[in-house]
Amino acid sequence: DADVTQTPRNRITKTGKRIMLECSQTKGHDRMYWYRQDPGLGLRLIYYSFDVKDINKGEISDGYSVSRQAQAKFSLSLESAIPNQTALYFCATSDLQGQARFFGPGTRLTVL
Amino acid sequence: AQSVTQPDIHITVSEGASLELRCNYSYGATPYLFWYVQSPGQGLQLLLKYFSGDTLVQGIKGFEAEFKRSQSSFNLRKPSVHWSDAAEYFCAVGSNAGNNRKLIWGLGTSLAVNP
Numbered sequence: 001d002a003d004v005t006q007t008p009r010n011r012i013t014k015t016g017k018r019i020m021l022e023c024s025q026t027k028g029h030d031r032m033y034w035y036r037q038d039p040g041l042g043l044r045l046i047y048y049s050f051d052v053k054d055i056n057k058g059e060i061s062d063g064y065s066v067s068r069q070a071q072a073k074f075s076l077s078l079e080s081a082i083p084n085q086t087a088l089y090f091c092a093t094s095d096l097q098g099q100a101r102f103f104g105p106g107t108r109l110t111v112l
Numbered sequence: 113a114q115s116v117t118q119p120d121i122h123i124t125v126s127e128g129a130s131l132e133l134r135c136n137y138s139y140g141a142t143p144y145l146f147w148y149v150q151s152p153g154q155g156l157q158l159l160l161k162y163f164s165g166d167t168l169v170q171g172i173k174g175f176e177a178e179f180k181r182s183q184s185s186f187n188l189r190k191p192s193v194h195w196s197d198a199a200e201y202f203c204a205v206g207s208n209a210g211n212n213r214k215l216i217w218g219l220g221t222s223l224a225v226n227p
Contacts, residue, residue: 004155042219043156043202090155099144099206099215103155 003027004104006091012110019078021107023091032074033101034058034066037088046089049074081111114139116205118218125193126226133188133221135203143205145186146215147177150200159201162186173197198225 004025013019023032034046045058047066055066063085065077078085088108092101117136125131137143144163148156160171167179177188186203203218 040219043217045214092156100146100158100161101148101156101215102158103148105153105155 004091004093004102006089006104006107008107009105010108012112013081014112015082017081017111019081019109021076021089021091021109023074023076023104025072025074025091025093025102025104027093027095027102028071029093029095029102030071031094032068033092033094034064034074034076035090035092036060036085037090037106043090046076078109078111081109083111085109086111114205114216116203116216116218118201118203118221120221121219122222122224124224124226127195128192131188131190131193131197131223133201133203133223135186135188135218137184137186137203137205137216139184139205139207139216141207143207145177145179146204146206147171147175147186147188148202148204149173150202150220152199156202159188193223193225195225195227198223 007022030051033048035043044060046064049055049068052068067075088106090106091104094101115138119134146161147159149159150156159175160169162169162179170176175190179186200220200222202220204215206215
């Protein structure tokens with residue numbers, strides 16, 4: 001089984017809809033991250049969490065919110081989706097020792 | 113300003129040829145350095161990392177990278193490329209300074225492999 005899983009893998013939605021992307025991990029890591037990937041812009045950090053009670057904004061948090069329901073679960077919400085949020089979204093984890101990120105397979109989100 | 117530059121947006125090599133992907137960084141603190149690979153439709157997979165010690169590091173899939181502090185570079189190499197190496201490659205740099213441990217990402221190099 002994959003260490004970091006994301007659901008759904010693909011989602012098409014309409015402008016104004018609320019969307020939740022979910023991430024679960026079995027690596028036992030405390031730190032979890034949400035990134036978005038856009039062609040030509042690379043990876044950009046949306047939110048990160050060092051533990052259940054610690055949530056931090058990343059570079060591009062506007063229009064997004066997160067919830068850390070448990071050590072293993074970290075969800076990303078788009079309260080009112082807009083077309084420029086069309087992107088590939090990745091969840092990642094890291095342990096306390098290093099900075100290496102371990103990524104999920106990604107969610108491709110299209111906002112029409 | 114902290115930054116990571118991957119000068120080559122796209123590279124094409126023949127199968128069996130050697131490969132070098134360039135990564136240059138600008139970072140004030142002692143860097144931690146990473147290379148990731150992203151195959152089509154997949155997430156990013158860690159190829160190798162440098163934290164300290166030997167400046168030549170070995171990774172998975174036959175890749176290696178060399179940290180050159182004087183050149184602020186961390187180039188990825190492979191002596192003989194396989195068709196399955198066609199993918200996007202990302203360099204990243206971070207630091208153990210502070211609690212944030214933020215990673216700075218390059219924009220990636222797309223590798224195509226000709227048969």
